[in-house]
Amino acid sequence: MTETIRLAECEPLDLDATLGCGQAFRWQRAGDRWEGVVDGRFLRLRQEGNLLHYAGAGESFVRHYLALDLDFDHVLGSIDRDPVMRTAIERCYGLRVVRQPFFECLLSYLCATNTNIPAVRRRVEALSGQYGEPIANAGQTRSFPSPESLQDASEADLRDCRLGYRARYARAAIDRFRDDGPRMAEIPSLSHDEARRRLIALPGIGPKAADCVLLYALGHLDAFPVDVWIHRILRRHYLPELGDSPLSPSRYEAARAFGRSRFGQHAGYAQVYLFSMRARLSHEMGETDAG
């Protein structure tokens, strides 16, 4: 660790919660620090109270990735609307939504359908190991591959990276980046609704994955992804009328709309805080946390 950021009073951070909550898949705890790859850089981070030690990138890169510029108390204040949320905020205060690279985030959440967090991590690591670029002074660690680096990967190759039936969708999505690159590159600059439509139009990307990309990569903090955990929590604490039938498209939309209207322009932060409390907030029938 070569450099240090002294976190100001208005820049609260809980690094463990932020990197360990399952929003980004390449972080690993190594003793008292975290190691991960972001946008081709091998980052090492360690938090010691209000000191954030870092190496592998410049201060502005680290600040931007961790969204230290965010008006944090304003954001949390805006979602602090009920006792459940208040508890989540108290337990995870300093948890932040990081700013992930678009393509990596898209493929990661394509790999995250119908599966759990550890499996996604293995897929992302396999893709990086096979097709990513080496990084100076990072040992065997490689970057997450670009669309260009993945052009040579066949569907079978992607299956070898444990994608399973998702390999076909991943291959087709990568093809879109090759064949329609400029249009894909527009997505980050579009409005929430328009970007969402374009994302859902991609093979293997449905409403949930699209909402994750909107929130974790495109900066739409009002996105509210609903996975089974959020669905359980909403059912238990907010919307008992959701019942316990599976999450159909209409039910998904109802849950999403509820989250967005209740928590407002930073609903995505509410989602992340609720998700981080999933074990405590959803104990209905001995469910175990898969991630």
Place this chain on the structure above:
DNA sequence: TATCATCCTCTTGA
């Protein structure tokens, strides 16, 4: 328009 079976990998429990 809404359900429902299918896809695959991994974990858990028998």
Place this chain on the structure above:
DNA sequence: ATCAAGAGGATGA
């Protein structure tokens, strides 16, 4: 040790 059951979203019938 081996294997069946189950978890988890997108798709297409």
